[in-house]
Amino acid sequence: MGKGVIYYDVLGVARDASPEEIRGAFFDAAKRLHPDANPDPTAREAFLIVQEAYEVLINPQKRSVYDSFLPQSQVATSVAVNLKYSRSKLPCLDEAQLVYVLLELICTAESSQTNSPPMNICLVIDRSTSMKGERMDMVKANIAHLIRQLKPKDYLSVVAYSDRAVVVVPTTTVVDPHRLEHEVSLISTEGGTEMLQGLEAGISQLRAIRSKDIIRHLILLTDGHTYGDEEACLEIAQRAAQDGITISAMGIGHEWNDAFLDKMTGLCGGNALFASSPEDLFKYMEQKLTTIEKVYAKGVTFKFQNDERIQPRFIFRLYPEIAPLPTTSPICLGNLLYGRSLTVLFEFLVQKIKQPVDKLHLASGYLEMDVINQGGVLQFLDIHRPTFEDPEPELPPAPIVEAMSRLTLYRLQEKARLEVGQGETVEASKHLQYLATHLLSNGNRELAHTVLMEAEHIRQSQRFSKDGDKRIKYGTRALLLPSGLERKKL
Amino acid sequence: MILCPNCHHEEISGALFCSECGAQLVVSDQKTTQSINRSPTDVLVISTPPVIEMPPITPGADTIVSLHMVGSGQVLHLAGRTEFTLGRVAENQPILPDVDLSAYDAYSQGVSRLHAALKLVNQRVVITDLGSANGTRVNGQKIMPHIDYPLNHGDMIALGKLKIQVLIRK
Numbered sequence: 001m002g003k004g005v006i007y008y009d010v011l012g013v014a015r016d017a018s019p020e021e022i023r024g025a026f027f028d029a030a031k032r033l034h035p036d037a038n039p040d041p042t043a044r045e046a047f048l049i050v051q052e053a054y055e056v057l058i059n060p061q062k063r064s065v066y067d068s069f070l071p072q073s074q075v076a077t078s079v080a081v082n083l084k085y086s087r088s089k090l091p092c093l094d095e096a097q098l099v100y101v102l103l104e105l106i107c108t109a110e111s112s113q114t115n116s117p118p119m120n121i122c123l124v125i126d127r128s129t130s131m132k133g134e135r136m137d138m139v140k141a142n143i144a145h146l147i148r149q150l151k152p153k154d155y156l157s158v159v160a161y162s163d164r165a166v167v168v169v170p171t172t173t174v175v176d177p178h179r180l181e182h183e184v185s186l187i188s189t190e191g192g193t194e195m196l197q198g199l200e201a202g203i204s205q206l207r208a209i210r211s212k213d214i215i216r217h218l219i220l221l222t223d224g225h226t227y228g229d230e231e232a233c234l235e236i237a238q239r240a241a242q243d244g245i246t247i248s249a250m251g252i253g254h255e256w257n258d259a260f261l262d263k264m265t266g267l268c269g270g271n272a273l274f275a276s277s278p279e280d281l282f283k284y285m286e287q288k289l290t291t292i293e294k295v296y297a298k299g300v301t302f303k304f305q306n307d308e309r310i311q312p313r314f315i316f317r318l319y320p321e322i323a324p325l326p327t328t329s330p331i332c333l334g335n336l337l338y339g340r341s342l343t344v345l346f347e348f349l350v351q352k353i354k355q356p357v358d359k360l361h362l363a364s365g366y367l368e369m370d371v372i373n374q375g376g377v378l379q380f381l382d383i384h385r386p387t388f389e390d391p392e393p394e395l396p397p398a399p400i401v402e403a404m405s406r407l408t409l410y411r412l413q414e415k416a417r418l419e420v421g422q423g424e425t426v427e428a429s430k431h432l433q434y435l436a437t438h439l440l441s442n443g444n445r446e447l448a449h450t451v452l453m454e455a456e457h458i459r460q461s462q463r464f465s466k467d468g469d470k471r472i473k474y475g476t477r478a479l480l481l482p483s484g485l486e487r488k489k490l
Numbered sequence: 491m492i493l494c495p496n497c498h499h500e501e502i503s504g505a506l507f508c509s510e511c512g513a514q515l516v517v518s519d520q521k522t523t524q525s526i527n528r529s530p531t532d533v534l535v536i537s538t539p540p541v542i543e544m545p546p547i548t549p550g551a552d553t554i555v556s557l558h559m560v561g562s563g564q565v566l567h568l569a570g571r572t573e574f575t576l577g578r579v580a581e582n583q584p585i586l587p588d589v590d591l592s593a594y595d596a597y598s599q600g601v602s603r604l605h606a607a608l609k610l611v612n613q614r615v616v617i618t619d620l621g622s623a624n625g626t627r628v629n630g631q632k633i634m635p636h637i638d639y640p641l642n643h644g645d646m647i648a649l650g651k652l653k654i655q656v657l658i659r660k
Contacts, residue, residue: 086504086506097502097504350504395517401516408506408507408509409512438512
């Protein structure tokens, strides 16, 4: 013992792991590290430590003695950073090349019911004429459900907007759910869609409670385009991000502007979802609420600089909530949840490299986050790789290939949409057919069928069907939610 | 530059997938990319390949070899000889097989009229391919025609595509 290694971490099991789990983890590690299987001298050392850890933990007496010496909990940095690169050494090439990096932030802190932070949720509802009837009813039913889910320490406010915004429920704790439900039920539909009004009113409601350790979240429900104020909305979202306010959007129907909402929510760590049915909306609300409850640190932001030869081409958050992120520093990555990872995939375009360097900085800077009940934490993060004249060819790690295989499908869809927008319908339909082929081979029959129908529709009428584009977009995006990317609860 | 083998689209070096057709351009360092979430209950379960259940043999006393038709689940008991030819009966056929497999879709599965022979030699069972058009396989391995191959209880033979499990009573 001693040497500062924690046997549980060595085996990668929880402190309350059962003997079976410990045995399983040991066998896995042994298969990897046993000197017979792995000639690397460091593996031999690692194997000895693993063996030592196993011998202690598998014996109940030794384990209880060991446990009594362990520090009770780790308070300091409970965020582990894990980086994977598509190549460990970059070749010096006369041409541009692409490098993929998978960044995983893993919260190793234990969550407990008592320290889950209070929430301050503001619902901003589009009440333009198009929401009339079924859509508004479904939104109201959802709010009623949400009200019943909130705890006494949580705050809620409701804003409805059309040409102007009305605060339906000012920020309040949920003391009298029936009264709140009644007030929400009185929202009527009229007028146009001016999102800026709604956002401004919503954010000022969220700012009303001045507590540091509170999760502030704005949920926007809309079914239409906003006119003329998109730039101002983006600015507001950026300022909201600085205040630690997250904006999520849920689009209803087929007319809302998904590209714009993706962009806006991406600025402040939220995401946009497509609710095609009342069940969808219901499910998303539930998910949203459970993710807000588990927040360990909010407003995780990556501020970075990179070598002038490097250009981040796209950045995509894969977990916990799927969303494309902006590619210019600072990037708000969103919230880090207890026991979960925050996974982000980067694609860097590297211009030609003339001479080998030790460190080519793809992105170097620091992660800033606001840990609930602890305050701001800075963590240095340098994403760099050495370059060589002629490195040996190597295979990219499986998680990157896996993630990219799904992301490629999403991008094929993006490409097709762009082409439809430019009137290149033949190309678009070809790309959709490629997409359908891949979906079929992955076993996603239903989505493949939708895509094929859409390809046919485009060929005949030169445009997407009513909500076909959004179905495909969010359908392919949902493929990015593999259980494989989900970290086992640590 | 990388040229996509599927659609000949040019990709930037280092790309993992073709942006035009979505084809994978690299191999991954792991064969299986699926990760299986382990729960304490399934840690030590060793998975065995699915085994086709063998039906119990309850024929007359003199039966030594039975054929389990995998597709239909029926069992044919062979008795009374030391050699059985397997095949299917067609019109104007001079020599008929001892065991007619026409009832098991033999024609579309590619069984020849005289496909193979099962022989009992010195308490052992052997199979001989009789020069069939689509060949005979024993446990997935194609056998040479006109040469005897020993069979064991539970072996899977395939006449063309028709799968049969051989059950031998000792």
